[in-house]
Amino acid sequence: MSNEHYLRNPLIHSDRQLGRQSSAWVSQFDCSHMRPLIICRGPIRKEAIDVFREMGIRHIGILLSEKDSIVYQNALAPELRVMPDPERIHRVPDYTGANKEERDQRIQQIIGIARDNGYNSIFAGYGFMAEDETMVAAMEAAGLNFIGPCSRTVHDAGLKDEAKRTALKTGVSVTPGIDNATALTLLKRHPDHAALAALIAAESLPLDPETLDAELEAAADQVLAASYSKGVDLYTVDELSETITEAVLRMSEQYPSNRVRLKAISGGGGKGQRILGIGEADRAGEMVREILNEVKTTGVGDNKNVLVELNIETTRHQEIQVIGNGIWSMSLGGRDCSLQMHEQKLLEVSVTLESLHLALEEAKAQGNETETAVLEQDIHTLSQMEDEAARFGEAVGLDSVSTFECIVDRDKHFFMEMNTRIQVEHRVTELCYALRFANPNDSEDHFVVESLVEAMVLLAAHGAKLPKPHRVQRYNDSVEARLNATNQALQPSAGGIIEYWSDAIDGEIRDDQGISLHNPDTDVFMKYTLAGAYDSNIALLLTVGGTRLDCYQRMAETIRQTQMRGKDLATNLEFHYGLVNWFLGQNINARPTTRFIVPYLTAVGELKREALDIDLEHAWKQLSQREIDAADDAGAKSLAATLDLKHTLLLRPLELLLEEPHLLSGWLSIHSDSYTMINGHVSWNDNPIELLVDLYHFLNMDYLPGAPAAGMIWEHDHDILQDAQAFYSKLNTLLPAEDWLATQTQLSDDAVPEGVELSKQEWATVQAAHRGYQSGCSIMSVLPAIAEATGFFALTVNDDLTIDIPERLNDPDLQSSMAKVLVPPPVAKSDEIIAASGGMFYGRETPESPLYVEKGDHFDAGDPLYIVEVMKMFNKVYAPFSGTIEEVLVDSDGMIISKGQPVFRITPDEKIVVESPQEVAERRRSATARYLDQL
Incomplete structure (x- = not known):
C-alpha cells in the first residue's frame, strides 16, 4: 500500500495494537496471540502481512506456489522480501489443486504445515479457497481458527442454491429461476420418498432414511448432500443438462425478451457463469459442461448444481458490505460494480447514503427534477438493500466479513448471491466507513477499526465478545480501478514483464502486492512477469474524496501521471484513463449497466x-x-x-x-x-x-x-x-x-x-x-x-442518468470486428491458424468430450476450434473462416501455447486477400482527403 498516510482521520483514534491501550476493556481484544498462515497470493497477501504486523502479530507464514517463481526472475517476490524469517515461507505446487482429489490433498498439506510450524489460524483472502466449505470445515476440525466466515455460514450463504432458499425465507427479493436442478434431476430417477430411501440403502449413503425431510425436493437435497460426502455420483452430467435445458425452455416461454443466466453454485469472480441468448436453449447442455469444467467440479462426488436464472437485461450490479459476529449483523454501505466485462469487474464506485444525499441536494439546487427523482429512488433502494443484507447476515449466522450482491433494475432490486469472503474491492468500503467498537458500560471507552482485514482477525479471535459497532464515516466517496494484464480490447494478455512503474503520487492509494517496492539495497525496480497461471489483476488503484466528482478527478490525475514500461506489456491503464474521462465529460452520476462496457469498447x-x-x-x-x-x-x-x-x-x-x-x-x-x-x-x-x-x-x-x-x-x-x-x-x-x-x-x-x-x-x-x-x-x-x-457522442448520458447506447453498438458482428481493430489478430500464413493469445491449450469441452476438430475435419466460420485458458478464464476460440484441418500442431491438452504460435495447419476454402503496402497508403490518403474537407 502506497501513499495512504494522509487517509488517517484526525477525528478517529485508531491503534491496531490493542494490547498497548491503557483501557482494560480495550486490552481484552488484543490479537497478538494469533499466529496466521496466509494461503493466498496477490494484493491481499501483502495487505494482510502489513495489517497483521500493525496489530502486533509477529508469527506470520505464507504459502508460496511453484507458479510464483514465474513472476520474479532472479529476484525475491516483494512478499518474501518483507518476510523476516525464511522458515515462515512454505512451498506448495499450487494453492487449490486442479480437481477434488488434489484440493483434498492441498487441504491436508496446509493443515500439516500449520501443525508443524506453530500456526493457529488460517487466512485465505479472496481466493476461492476462502469460500470452500470443505476446506473451512477441515480447518475447523483440525482446531485451526479460520479468519473468515465459519463453515456453516459458507454452506448456508456461500452455496448459491442454499443462499437463494435462505433469501426467500427471510423476505429478500430474488431473481426468478430454479436453484435445485440437481434435486430435480435426481427425482426423475427416484420420484418419491420410498425410492429415495431405497437409493440410500443401495448406495450405503451416510444418511438415516427416517430423517428425510417431508418436502420431496428438500429430501432429495439431503440425499445429494450425503452422496457428496461419500464421494459418489447419483446423476450424470447428461441428465443434469437435460433438466437445465427444460428449465431454460420454460423460462424462455415465460420471459421471451430476456436471456437466461447459468451459474455454478461454487463459481465466483466471473468464473462458472454463462448467458444463453434468446433462442439458444439447445446450447444449455454445452454451457453446463463448460461451466463445470471451468470451476473444476467434473469429478466423481462433486456438487454439480447449476442455477438457472432470468437475466435482468438492464442490470446494475451493486453489492453491500456486511459484517457480523454470529449474533449481530450490520451493513457498511454499497459498491456499484456495473462497469465490468465477462463478469470481471473493472471500475468500482462506492455507494453511500451520505454521497447520494449530497448529489440529491445538488440536483435540487440545479432544478433538475429528473435527476432528483432518480437519486431519491437510489437512496430508497440502497436503504432497502442494506436492511436486507443485515437480515440475511443474521439468518446465516455471519461471523466475519461477506458481501451481499444484488442486481438493480431502476426501481427494483434482486438478491444474487453472498460471497462469503473479503472481496477484491473491499477497500472501496473501508475508505468510506470505519467501525467504532464501544464499551457497553462506557461509550467513551472505545477503539476504531479502519481495516476490514483487521476486523476479520478481531472477529476470528474475539467474535462473541465484540459488541455491535457503529459505522463512522471517513470519506463520502471512493473509486477503485483494477489494473489488469489485458490488451486494448480487454482480453487477457499474459507473459509481459513490468520493467518500470512510477511511484504513487499524492492522493493515490496503490495496492499492488508490493510490485512497486524497489530493491532495498540498490533502489532498483524489480522486474515482474505477468504469469498466465493467475488471474489478470496486477494492482488496485484507489482514490477518495468528498464527492464522487473528486474521486474521478483524482483517479484521472493518478492515471495521467502513471508511467509503466516493459517487454510485451499490455495493461488496461489507457482504457481506465479513457473511461474515467468519459464519465467526467458526461456525468459522473451516470448509471451504467453491466452491458455498457462492450458497446463502449466498440465505440472506441x-x-x-x-x-x-x-x-x-x-x-x-x-x-x-x-x-x-x-x-x-x-x-x-x-x-x-x-x-x-x-x-x-x-x-x-x-x-x-x-x-x-x-x-x-x-x-x-x-x-x-x-x-x-x-x-x-x-x-x-x-x-x-x-x-x-x-x-x-x-x-x-x-x-x-x-x-x-x-x-x-x-x-x-x-x-x-x-x-x-x-x-x-x-x-x-x-x-x-x-x-x-x-x-x-x-x-x-x-x-x-x-x-x-x-x-x-x-x-x-x-x-x-x-x-x-x-x-x-x-x-x-x-x-x-x-x-x-x-457518431461517438451519440453514446451519451440521459437526463435520468441512464446511458443511451446507439443500436449499432449492440451489434455482435460490429463488436467482434471492432475488437479486432483494437487488437489485430497476429499475422498468419494463409495455411495456418495461430494462437491469438498465450495460455493453456484444450482441444475439447471436457476431458470426456470428443475433440472439436481433428486432422481431416472440415470446419465452417464460427465453429469452435479449441479452448485457451488464460489467467483462470476459459476462452473458446472460433474459426475466423472455413477450411480443412491438415495437421494439429499442439500435441495434447494442457500444453502451454504462446501468442502467435501456429495451432493448426489448414487449407482455407477461399484464398485470403492481403492489402499491399501501396494499397494501404492509397486507401489512407483517400480517407484523409475526406477529412481535409472538414478542416
Missing part, C-alpha cells in the same frame, strides 16, 4: 478504425500548402518557415492520440463542448492554443527540464507554446471579447476595436502574431472530425 474501436485511415503527415502537408497558397507573396515565405517550426509541436501529440484510441476517447469526452460543426466544418469554441496546451498535459507530456525528451514536449516546441500562451493572456486583457468566437471576429477586422488603445500599426502586428500562432492549428480539427464521423 470505431475511433481507432477511423484514426488508422488518416495519414497525418499527408494531411499536414496539404493543410500547410493551403495556408501558404492563401497568403500574399510577402507573407508566404514567412508562413512556410513558421509552419516548419510548428511541425512537431502539433503532430507529436496528435500522432500519439491517434495511435491510442482509449486516450482519444478520453480527450474527446472532456472536450465535446470545445467545438461546433457549422456547415460540415469544425469550428472551435475554445482557442486551439489552449486546447493544445491541455492536450500535452492530458498526455502527461508537460515540459520538465532534464526529463527524457521522448516523454515530454520538446524544448523548442515548449518555447513556441509558452510564447503563444503569453500572447493570448495579454490579448485577453486588451480585448473586451466574451468568448473565442468573439475574439476571432474582432481579430479578423482591420479596424482597431473600440476601447482598445492600440495604433493601427500595432493592431496589424497583433493580427499578424495571431495568424502566426494559429497557423497549422487546423490540423487539430481532425480529432472532433473523427468523433463526428463515428
Whole structure:
C-alpha cells in the first residue's frame, strides 16, 4: 500500500495494537496471540502481512506456489522480501489443486504445515479457497481458527442454491429461476420418498432414511448432500443438462425478451457463469459442461448444481458490505460494480447514503427534477438493500466479513448471491466507513477499526465478545480501478514483464502486492512477469474524496501521471484513463449497466478504425500548402518557415492520440463542448492554443527540464507554446471579447476595436502574431472530425442518468470486428491458424468430450476450434473462416501455447486477400482527403 498516510482521520483514534491501550476493556481484544498462515497470493497477501504486523502479530507464514517463481526472475517476490524469517515461507505446487482429489490433498498439506510450524489460524483472502466449505470445515476440525466466515455460514450463504432458499425465507427479493436442478434431476430417477430411501440403502449413503425431510425436493437435497460426502455420483452430467435445458425452455416461454443466466453454485469472480441468448436453449447442455469444467467440479462426488436464472437485461450490479459476529449483523454501505466485462469487474464506485444525499441536494439546487427523482429512488433502494443484507447476515449466522450482491433494475432490486469472503474491492468500503467498537458500560471507552482485514482477525479471535459497532464515516466517496494484464480490447494478455512503474503520487492509494517496492539495497525496480497461471489483476488503484466528482478527478490525475514500461506489456491503464474521462465529460452520476462496457469498447474501436485511415503527415502537408497558397507573396515565405517550426509541436501529440484510441476517447469526452460543426466544418469554441496546451498535459507530456525528451514536449516546441500562451493572456486583457468566437471576429477586422488603445500599426502586428500562432492549428480539427464521423457522442448520458447506447453498438458482428481493430489478430500464413493469445491449450469441452476438430475435419466460420485458458478464464476460440484441418500442431491438452504460435495447419476454402503496402497508403490518403474537407 502506497501513499495512504494522509487517509488517517484526525477525528478517529485508531491503534491496531490493542494490547498497548491503557483501557482494560480495550486490552481484552488484543490479537497478538494469533499466529496466521496466509494461503493466498496477490494484493491481499501483502495487505494482510502489513495489517497483521500493525496489530502486533509477529508469527506470520505464507504459502508460496511453484507458479510464483514465474513472476520474479532472479529476484525475491516483494512478499518474501518483507518476510523476516525464511522458515515462515512454505512451498506448495499450487494453492487449490486442479480437481477434488488434489484440493483434498492441498487441504491436508496446509493443515500439516500449520501443525508443524506453530500456526493457529488460517487466512485465505479472496481466493476461492476462502469460500470452500470443505476446506473451512477441515480447518475447523483440525482446531485451526479460520479468519473468515465459519463453515456453516459458507454452506448456508456461500452455496448459491442454499443462499437463494435462505433469501426467500427471510423476505429478500430474488431473481426468478430454479436453484435445485440437481434435486430435480435426481427425482426423475427416484420420484418419491420410498425410492429415495431405497437409493440410500443401495448406495450405503451416510444418511438415516427416517430423517428425510417431508418436502420431496428438500429430501432429495439431503440425499445429494450425503452422496457428496461419500464421494459418489447419483446423476450424470447428461441428465443434469437435460433438466437445465427444460428449465431454460420454460423460462424462455415465460420471459421471451430476456436471456437466461447459468451459474455454478461454487463459481465466483466471473468464473462458472454463462448467458444463453434468446433462442439458444439447445446450447444449455454445452454451457453446463463448460461451466463445470471451468470451476473444476467434473469429478466423481462433486456438487454439480447449476442455477438457472432470468437475466435482468438492464442490470446494475451493486453489492453491500456486511459484517457480523454470529449474533449481530450490520451493513457498511454499497459498491456499484456495473462497469465490468465477462463478469470481471473493472471500475468500482462506492455507494453511500451520505454521497447520494449530497448529489440529491445538488440536483435540487440545479432544478433538475429528473435527476432528483432518480437519486431519491437510489437512496430508497440502497436503504432497502442494506436492511436486507443485515437480515440475511443474521439468518446465516455471519461471523466475519461477506458481501451481499444484488442486481438493480431502476426501481427494483434482486438478491444474487453472498460471497462469503473479503472481496477484491473491499477497500472501496473501508475508505468510506470505519467501525467504532464501544464499551457497553462506557461509550467513551472505545477503539476504531479502519481495516476490514483487521476486523476479520478481531472477529476470528474475539467474535462473541465484540459488541455491535457503529459505522463512522471517513470519506463520502471512493473509486477503485483494477489494473489488469489485458490488451486494448480487454482480453487477457499474459507473459509481459513490468520493467518500470512510477511511484504513487499524492492522493493515490496503490495496492499492488508490493510490485512497486524497489530493491532495498540498490533502489532498483524489480522486474515482474505477468504469469498466465493467475488471474489478470496486477494492482488496485484507489482514490477518495468528498464527492464522487473528486474521486474521478483524482483517479484521472493518478492515471495521467502513471508511467509503466516493459517487454510485451499490455495493461488496461489507457482504457481506465479513457473511461474515467468519459464519465467526467458526461456525468459522473451516470448509471451504467453491466452491458455498457462492450458497446463502449466498440465505440472506441470505431475511433481507432477511423484514426488508422488518416495519414497525418499527408494531411499536414496539404493543410500547410493551403495556408501558404492563401497568403500574399510577402507573407508566404514567412508562413512556410513558421509552419516548419510548428511541425512537431502539433503532430507529436496528435500522432500519439491517434495511435491510442482509449486516450482519444478520453480527450474527446472532456472536450465535446470545445467545438461546433457549422456547415460540415469544425469550428472551435475554445482557442486551439489552449486546447493544445491541455492536450500535452492530458498526455502527461508537460515540459520538465532534464526529463527524457521522448516523454515530454520538446524544448523548442515548449518555447513556441509558452510564447503563444503569453500572447493570448495579454490579448485577453486588451480585448473586451466574451468568448473565442468573439475574439476571432474582432481579430479578423482591420479596424482597431473600440476601447482598445492600440495604433493601427500595432493592431496589424497583433493580427499578424495571431495568424502566426494559429497557423497549422487546423490540423487539430481532425480529432472532433473523427468523433463526428463515428457518431461517438451519440453514446451519451440521459437526463435520468441512464446511458443511451446507439443500436449499432449492440451489434455482435460490429463488436467482434471492432475488437479486432483494437487488437489485430497476429499475422498468419494463409495455411495456418495461430494462437491469438498465450495460455493453456484444450482441444475439447471436457476431458470426456470428443475433440472439436481433428486432422481431416472440415470446419465452417464460427465453429469452435479449441479452448485457451488464460489467467483462470476459459476462452473458446472460433474459426475466423472455413477450411480443412491438415495437421494439429499442439500435441495434447494442457500444453502451454504462446501468442502467435501456429495451432493448426489448414487449407482455407477461399484464398485470403492481403492489402499491399501501396494499397494501404492509397486507401489512407483517400480517407484523409475526406477529412481535409472538414478542416
